[in-house]
Amino acid sequence: MSKSVHPLRKYTRGHISRTTTCPGCGIGTISQAVLRAIDELELNMDDFIFVSGIGCSAWIPSPFYAADTLHTTHGRPIAYATGVKLGLPDAHVMVISGDGDLTAIGGNHLIHAARRNIDLTVVLVNNGIYGMTGGQTAPTTPRGLATVTSPYGNMEHAFDISPLAAVAGAAYAARWTTAHPRRLTRAIKKGLRKKGFALIEAVSQCPVQYGKAGKLGKAVDMLKYFRQNSVTVKKARALAPDALADKIVVGEFADIEKAELTEQYRELKRKMKGRP
Ligand SMILES: Cc1ncc(C[n+]2csc(CCOP(=O)(O)OP(=O)(O)O)c2C)c(N)n1
Ligand code: SF4
Ligand SMILES: [Mg+2]
16 A cells, blocks of 8 residues: 655655654644645745744754755844845745744844845744743733743733734735634745745744643644634724734735835846946
8 A cells, every 4th residue: 555645745854754843733734834835836945045043933944844944043033034035136035933033032133124125934933932942921922921931920012923014114914823724825825926025923822831821721722712813904903902902813914015125236236237
C-alpha cells in the first residue's frame, strides 16, 4: 500500500519530521496557511527568504521550510528583513514571528517598516502572551488576565495591532484567527501580491501558557471562542465600544496603493548611474 504524503510536504525540509510545538497549538494551522498561500499562488520557494525572531512562532519557517531562512535575534526580524529586501529587491521576503517579538521589543521596527512601505509580508502570530518563555504578559495580553508576571491581573491596555499597522502606513493589514484558516490563507495571498508592507495578524491559541492563564480551556475551546467572538470590520463599525470589548475584529484594515521603498530606491539608482 502506498503511503500518502501531505500535499504541502514538498515545501518543508524532508529530513525534519518533528516540530517544537505543543499539541493543540495554533502554529500548525498558520504554517499550513502560509504554505497553502504559496502553493495556490504557484510561487517558488527558491525566491523566498523567511525571517523570524525568537519565540515559539519564530520556529514556523526555521528550520522547517525548504527555503532560505534567517532565524534572527529577539525583536529584530523586521530590521534583518529590511536589509535583505534592500539587497535583494526581487526576492519575496516574509517575516513570521510572534506578538511579543514584533510588538514589544520589536514594536518600533514594525511601525517604521509600515511607515516606509517596504515590500515585506509579515505574518504576526498573536497568541496574546510570551509563549516560549513561560507565559509572561505581552503588549497584546488582554486587560485583567492573570499571567505569571501579572498575578493580580494585567493592568495595561493591549495593542490593537492591525489598526496600528494601518495608521502607521501599511499598504495592507488584515486580521483573522486560526478558526478562519481559509480567510487567513486568502489574506496571506493578498499580502504576498501586494507591492508594499503587508501585515497579516493571525490570532492563535496557545493552549499551554495562555490556556493556563486565560481559563479558556483546551485548544478546541479556544478555537470555539475565536469563532463565536469574532466580528467583521464592517459589523464592528455599527457596534458601540462596550459591545466590542471582548470581541475579535477580523477582516481588512488597510488595502491601499502607495509608493514602495525598494522601487523608489531602484529608480534613484537608475537616475544616478553614471553621475559623479
Ligand atoms: C533580547 C532578548 N530579550 C528577551 C529574550 C527572551 N525571550 C525569548 S522569546 C520571548 C517572547 C516570545 O514571545 P512571542 O514573540 O509572543 O512568541 P511566542 O513564543 O508567544 O510565539 C522572550 C521574552 C531574548 N531571547 N532576547
Ligand atoms: S507554549 Fe504555547 S505558543 Fe508555544 S508551542 Fe506551546 S502552545 Fe504553542
Ligand atoms: Mg506570543
